[in-house]
Every structure is written in C-alpha cells, then in structure tokens.
Amino acid sequence: xxxxxxxxxxxxxxxxxxxxxxxxxxxxxxxxxxxxxxxxxxxxxxxxxxxxxxxxxxxxxxxxxxxxxxxxxxxxxxxxxxxxxxxxxxxxxxxxxxxxxxxxxxxxxxxxxxxxxxxxxxxxxxxxxxxxxxxxxxxxxxxxxxxxxxxxxxxxxxxxxxxxxxxxxxxxxxxxxxxxxxxxx
Amino acid sequence: xxxxxxxxxxxxxxxxxxxxxxxxxxxxxxxxxxxxxxxxxxxxxxxxxxxxxxxxxxxxxxxxxxxxxxxxxxxxxxxxxxxxxxxxxxxxxxxxxxxxxxxxxxxxxxxxxxxxxxxxxxxxxxxxxxxxxxxxxxxxxxxxxxxxxxxxxxxxxxxxxxxxxxxxxxxxxxxxxxxxxxxxxxxxxxxxxxxxxxxxxxxxxxxxxxxxxxxxxxxxxxxxxxxxxxxxxxxxxxxxxxxxxxxxxxxxxxxxxxxxxxxxxxxxxxxxxxxxxxxxxxxxxxxxxxxxxxxxxxxxxxxxxxxxxxxxxxxxxxxxxxxxxxxxxxxxxxxxxxxxxxxxxxxxxxxxxxxxxxxxxxxxxxxxxxxxxxxxxxxxxxxxxxxxxxxxxxxxxxxxxxxxxxxxxxxxxxxxxxxxxxxxxxxxxxxxxxxxxxxxxxxxxxxxxxxxxxxxxxxxxxxxxxxxxxxxxxxxxxxxxxxxxxxxxxxxxxxxxxxxxxxxxxxxxxxxxxxxxxxxxxxxxxxxxxxxxxxxxxxxxxxxxxxxxxxxxxxxxxxxxxxxx
Numbered sequence: 001x002x003x004x005x006x007x008x009x010x011x012x013x014x015x016x017x018x019x020x021x022x023x024x025x026x027x028x029x030x031x032x033x034x035x036x037x038x039x040x041x042x043x044x045x046x047x048x049x050x051x052x053x054x055x056x057x058x059x060x061x062x063x064x065x066x067x068x069x070x071x072x073x074x075x076x077x078x079x080x081x082x083x084x085x086x087x088x089x090x091x092x093x094x095x096x097x098x099x100x101x102x103x104x105x106x107x108x109x110x111x112x113x114x115x116x117x118x119x120x121x122x123x124x125x126x127x128x129x130x131x132x133x134x135x136x137x138x139x140x141x142x143x144x145x146x147x148x149x150x151x152x153x154x155x156x157x158x159x160x161x162x163x164x165x166x167x168x169x170x171x172x173x174x175x176x177x178x179x180x181x182x183x184x185x
Numbered sequence: 186x187x188x189x190x191x192x193x194x195x196x197x198x199x200x201x202x203x204x205x206x207x208x209x210x211x212x213x214x215x216x217x218x219x220x221x222x223x224x225x226x227x228x229x230x231x232x233x234x235x236x237x238x239x240x241x242x243x244x245x246x247x248x249x250x251x252x253x254x255x256x257x258x259x260x261x262x263x264x265x266x267x268x269x270x271x272x273x274x275x276x277x278x279x280x281x282x283x284x285x286x287x288x289x290x291x292x293x294x295x296x297x298x299x300x301x302x303x304x305x306x307x308x309x310x311x312x313x314x315x316x317x318x319x320x321x322x323x324x325x326x327x328x329x330x331x332x333x334x335x336x337x338x339x340x341x342x343x344x345x346x347x348x349x350x351x352x353x354x355x356x357x358x359x360x361x362x363x364x365x366x367x368x369x370x371x372x373x374x375x376x377x378x379x380x381x382x383x384x385x386x387x388x389x390x391x392x393x394x395x396x397x398x399x400x401x402x403x404x405x406x407x408x409x410x411x412x413x414x415x416x417x418x419x420x421x422x423x424x425x426x427x428x429x430x431x432x433x434x435x436x437x438x439x440x441x442x443x444x445x446x447x448x449x450x451x452x453x454x455x456x457x458x459x460x461x462x463x464x465x466x467x468x469x470x471x472x473x474x475x476x477x478x479x480x481x482x483x484x485x486x487x488x489x490x491x492x493x494x495x496x497x498x499x500x501x502x503x504x505x506x507x508x509x510x511x512x513x514x515x516x517x518x519x520x521x522x523x524x525x526x527x528x529x530x531x532x533x534x535x536x537x538x539x540x541x542x543x544x545x546x547x548x549x550x551x552x553x554x555x556x557x558x559x560x561x562x563x564x565x566x567x568x569x570x571x572x573x574x575x576x577x578x579x580x581x582x583x584x585x586x587x588x589x590x591x592x593x594x595x596x597x598x599x600x601x602x603x604x605x606x607x608x609x610x611x612x613x614x615x616x617x618x619x620x621x622x623x624x625x626x627x628x629x630x631x632x633x634x635x636x637x638x639x640x641x642x643x644x645x646x647x648x649x650x651x652x653x654x655x656x657x658x659x660x661x662x663x664x665x666x667x668x669x670x671x672x673x674x675x676x677x678x679x680x681x682x683x684x685x686x687x688x689x690x691x692x693x694x695x696x697x698x699x700x701x702x703x704x705x706x707x708x709x710x711x712x713x714x715x716x717x718x719x720x721x722x723x724x725x726x727x728x729x730x731x732x733x734x735x736x737x738x739x740x741x742x743x744x745x746x747x748x749x750x
C-alpha cells in the first residue's frame with residue numbers, strides 16, 4: 001500500500017517515525033543527487049543529506065502545501081549546502097573576471113550519450129565557488145540577482161564565476177566528446 | 186547570439202542530465218538520521234512538557250505548604266502584638282466560662298465554697314458547713330440506732346400495752362389512768378423510768394431528712410430561725426415518728442406502775458428532746474441556707490469577675506482596633522499571594538574578540554528583561570515564592586567599524602558568546618572597489634543576538650519589620666530553558682551591497698540553573714495589595730553557550746504588584 005504525499009506530510013508533522021522514513025525513502029535518491037552536485041565526494045554529500053533531512057523534519061510544520069513539496073525539500077537541501085559552504089569560508093574573490101573572455105566554447109553538438117555520472121563528476125571536480133554558482137544557475141534555475149542575494153555577492157561576481165565554471169566544463173566535455181566520436185563513428 | 190546558444194547548450198546538457206537524477210545513498214544513512222532525530226527529541230523536550238512540569242511543581246509546592254501550614258496560628262495578627270494575642274486568649278477563656286459552666290468548673294467553684302466554709306467554720310462555730318456535715322453524719326448514725334432501739338423496746342412490750350391511736354389520746358389516758366399513790370419504791374422506779382425515757386428520747390431523734398421542722402412539733406421556746414415553708418409530708422412523718430417514740434415510751438413505762446407526774450415528766454423530757462432536735466434541724470437548715478448563700482455569693486463573685494473580664498475583653502478589642510488603626514494598613518501577610526513583575530537586567534558584553542581591528546566604542550551592554558507571575562506562600566515572616574516567567578536576552582552592537590586589508594584572504598570572524606560568526610572574504614569584499622593607493626577597507630557592522638527563555642524562579646523571602654514599608658531579603662534558584670535563539674550580523678558597506686547573515690543554529694545551553702539573591706522593599710497600598718521593588722543578582726551555573734567561557738551573571742531590578750489571596 002503506497003502512502004500518499006499528503007499522508008506523509010501530515011504524518012511527519014505529527015512526528016510519526018514510519019512516515020518520516022517514508023518521506024526519506026521517497027526523496028532521498030533525488031536529494032542525494034542534489035547534495036552530490038554541491039559536494040566534493042560521496043561522504044560530504046551524505047553529511048549534507050543528513051543535515052538537510054533533519055531540517056526538513058523540523059521545518060515541515062511550516063510547509064503550507066502551496067507549492068511543490070519536492071521543490072520545497074530541494075530548496076532546503078540547497079540552502080543546507082550553501083550554509084556549509086559559508087562555514088567552510090568559501091572564497092568567491094579568487095577569480096579574475098578579466099580572464100573569462102580568453103576561454104572559447106567549442107561545444108557545438110552536445111550528445112546525451114554521456115553518462116549522468118560523468119557529468120556529475122565533472123561538476124564535483126569544479127572549485128567550490130564555480131560549482132556552487134553553476135549549480136544554482138544551470139541546474140536549479142536561479143537568476144544572477146537571486147544568486148547574489150543568496151551568497152551575498154554581486155551579480156557581476158556571479159556571472160563571472162558562472163562563465164569560469166562553464167568554460168571548465170566545456171573543456172571537459174570537449175575531451176570526452178573527442179573520446180566518444182570514434183565510438184559514434 | 187551563437188555564443189549565448191553555446192552557453193545554453195552546455196547548461197541545458199547538465200540540467201537535463203542532472204536535474205532529476207537519482208542516486209541512492211548508503212542504506213545506513215537513514216539510521217544516522219533517525220539517531221539524530223532521537224537525540225534532538227531527548228535534548229529538547231516539547232515546550233508543553235516543560236510548562237506542564239513547571240505548573241505541576243508549583244502546584245505541588247503550594248499543596249505541600251498548605252498541608253503543613255500551622256492552622257492554629259493566627260497569621261494575620263502575628264505581627265500585631267503578642268500581648269494583644271494573649272488578651273484575646275483570655276477573652277476566649279472568659280467567654281467559655283460565662284456561657285456554660287462545665288462540671289469541672291462547677292467542682293472548682295464548690296471547692297472554693299467549701300474552702301470558704303471551712304475557713305469560716307474555724308472562725309465562727311457551730312454554724313459552718315463543716316459542722317453541718319459533721320452534724321449531719323452524726324444524726325444519721327443514731328437514727329439507725331433509734332430504729333433498732335425502738336424495735337427492741339417494741340419487741341419487749343409488744344404484748345402488754347395497746348398502741349394508742351394518737352398522742353393526745355395517749356396523754357389523756359395516761360393522766361387519767363389509775364396510779365398507785367403510795368409507792369415509794371415506785372418513785373425510784375419512776376425516776377429510773379424517767380431516766381430511761383430521757384435516754385430513749387435522746388436516742389430517738391427525728392429523721393434528718395426532715396429539714397423543715399413542723400410547726401406543730403415546735404416547743405414554745407423554739408424559734409423559727411429559718412422561716413421555711415411547712416412541708417405537710419414531713420409533718421406527717423415527724424408525727425408518726427413521735428407517735429412511735431411515745432408508744433415506745435409508754436411501752437417501757439407500762440411494765441412498772443407510774444404516777445401522773447412521772448409520766449408527765451417523762452413526756453416533758455421527750456418534748457424537750459424533740460425541741461433539741463428541732464433546734465438542731467433549724468441550725469441545719471440555717472447552715473444549708475448559709476451554704477446556698479455562699480454559693481450564690483460565689484457565683485455573684487464569678488459574675489463580677491466575668492463582668493470584669495468582659496471589661497478586659499472590651500479593652501482587648503479596643504487595643505486590637507487601636508493597634509490596627511495605628512498601623513493603618515499593616516503588612517498582614519496573606520497565606521497565599523500572587524504577583525506579576527517585570528525586571529530589566531544588565532549583563533556583561535557578549536562580543537569577546539575579533540579577528541581584525543575592531544572598534545568596541547559603540548558596544549552597549551547585554552540587555553535582558555523578564556516578566557512573569559509568581560505565587561507566594563507565607564509562613565509568618567517567611568515566604569516561599571515560585572513562579573513562571575518569560576525572559577529575553579538581547580544585545581545589540583550598533584554600527585561599529587571594521588577595518589581590514591583589501592588583500593584579505595581569511596574570513597572575518599566575530600566571536601560572540603553564542604558562537605563564532607564567520608563572514609567569507611568573497612561576500613565581504615563583493616562590490617567594493619578600492620583605489621590602488623589604499624590598502625585598508627572600512628566597513629560597518631551591526632550585530633544583534635536574541636535568546637528567549639522560559640524561567641521558573643523559586644525563592645525564599647524573609648521580612649523585616651511591619652508597617653506600610655516592609656524591607657526584606659530573598660534568595661533562591663532559577664530554572665531556565667532556552668526556547669529559541671537567533672543572531673543576525675549585518676555588514677553595511679560604504680560601497681556595494683549590504684550583507685545580512687542570520688545564524689539560527691547556535692550553541693546555546695538549553696537548560697541552566699542559576700542562584701539568585703536580592704533585597705527589596707514592599708509598600709502596602711491598601712489591604713492585601715502592595716507593590717515592591719527588588720534589586721537582585723543572579724549567577725547561572727552554566728555559561729550562556731558552549732562557546733562562552735565567561736561567568737553568566739546578571740544584575741537586575743524587579744518591580745511587581747502583589748495581591749493577597
């Protein structure tokens with residue numbers, strides 16, 4: 001017997017452990033992927049996931065049901081990741097925006113044959129600042145003004161760091177594409 | 186446009202691949218989450234549990250105090266005057282005497298009367314109660330003997346003499362009976378008989394139950410000293426007794442021949458004996474009346490004493506009224522009281538250090554306040570208070586200046602008692618452009634921290650003096666529970682965006698126990714309503730948070746309104 005989302009929400013508000021586990025089981029896969037994108041490795045992502053779910057269970061009384069429940073949980077996970085980044089004293093100023101234009105984008109025909117895990121690994125390998133802004137902008141869909149507010153940085157910084165992240169990823173994709181082309185042919 | 190599409194393609198590739206990606210964490214992760222949930226539930230019980238526990242504790246303390254409170258005391262008059270209290274007790278005793286005389290009280294009065302009688306008996310014999318008692322017992326014993334004697338005489342003469350019907354007949358018959366005139370030996374016999382008659386008469390007395398001597402039996406010389414009413418039954422009994430005695434006399438005489446004179450003499454002797462008895466009865470009656478009179482006098486004396494005590498009672502009441510009036514509104518502690526209070530407090534500064542040049546000039550003290558309600562239970566001049574209160578610790582540092590190098594690479598860290606607040610260099614420097622010749626950047630920051638507590642103060646209080654103003658000292662403990670905490674650091678830049686960081690996961694000690702002491706003064710506005718002000722100090726056993734090493738102390742001044750229940 002499947003438990004509905006509404007039942008899970010009400011059960012978690014009442015503090016019922018079995019429904020808290022049901023929520024975890026239902027969303028832990030997607031949320032762990034989110035955490036992986038903001039982390040360097042699996043262990044760090046699991047710590048994030050723990051913190052995120054604890055916050056979800058503590059804050060679920062505030063969820064009014066006006067939007068997507070999954071989206072609400074995802075925002076909590078992202079915010080948890082950002083808090084951790086703040087605690088780690090992430091330095092957003094180490095990037096020189098003047099060098100951005102020297103990178104060119106040669107990606108013209110992106111295929112979907114690249115494994116998700118490989119793409120995820122590319123993001124994880126990014127420096128923390130780039131990774132954070134790329135995740136927020138490209139995956140979560142935030143705009144630069146929102147990112148600047150969330151991280152306490154300027155929009156210019158957000159844009160420049162996104163450009164740097166994009167450039168690095170394109171370089172990696174290009175290498176992978178080269179490796180894949182013989183196989184495609 | 187082409188460049189933008191390339192960018193979009195890259196981002197689209199990652200978005201499509203990763204936005205809805207699922208990766209399962211390790212199976213043991215849920216156990217860790219569950220363990221943390223259990224730990225946090227144990228660490229901070231629900232607020233309602235805390236509140237209910239507090240209320241139960243207060244209720245239990247009040248109930249125990251109520252149970253052990255000495256109800257025989259008169260707490261409201263406790264401070265008035267001990268003498269007044271004693272006077273009230275006397276009045277109470279006098280009242281009980283005046284309303285009903287108990288058996289023991291009556292016995293006591295009787296003993297007093299007897300004592301008086303004994304004393305008077307020594308002074309004026311023979312009319313004393315003691316004499317009366319002695320005489321009464323003396324007359325009882327011969328009475329029995331007289332019955333025996335009468336029976337004996339009757340037995341001896343039973344068959345020889347007819348019993349006359351009445352005294353007059355007997356007397357007449359005796360006088361008219363033939364008497365031998367020449368009997369010298371008879372004279373001797375008559376004398377002997379007369380002696381016998383006298384002896385019999387002296388031994389044959391009227392029963393002591395005859396308290397009122399019948400008029401018919403009084404001799405001419407007998408005086409009616411008592412002036413008692415005549416009891417017909419007693420007269421009949423007495424007549425019967427005399428009749429029997431006379432019969433015995435006649436029976437005794439009948440054995441020997443008698444002349445008229447001897448018989449008349451014998452009768453006169455008998456009458457004289459009776460007369461003596463009458464006098465004895467009169468004395469007895471008089472003694473009884475004296476006894477009664479003395480009892481009455483004693484009661485009158487008691488009545489006078491009661492009247493005097495009534496006067497004392499009135500005086501005592503006047504004294505109480507005067508004492509109450511003189512003090513106007515005394516501090517008459519009610520058994521139970523309730524007070525609401527507000528207390529501003531000051532503590533030491535919470536910002537302890539800084540990682541860069543830091544200007545503390547604008548720092549203000551750590552402010553705190555509490556307000557609540559507390560219940561009091563009086564034990565004479567002692568009072569036990571327990572209550573529940575909300576309190577808030579709040580501190581603001583307003584617009585201090587932060588100076589740091591434009592080449593700073595380490596984050597700005599502000600150490601507060603709630604934790605270390607770190608500001609990354611990136612956000613700190615974002616939007617700031619500094620001229621090449623400047624090496625130092627100036628920003629401003631404002632810091633606010635707030636911790637909300639619920640408290641349960643339990644204090645003992647000792648009052649000094651009475652009157653409208655009551656000084657007192659107090660000491661006790663304070664149980665404290667942090668229900669929420671919050672810290673906000675706002676960095677205000679000369680150029681660029683402001684940085685507002687909120688810290689909610691702070692390492693505040695949730696539970697704390699503090700020792701408090703204070704001295705205050707209470708002013709009675711009207712009866713049962715008073716206000717008070719109480720400077721006090723408190724030292725918590727634990728610091729404010731896990732990051733704080735300094736003493737957690739406060740100085741405050743509590744003011745409240747107290748209502749006696």
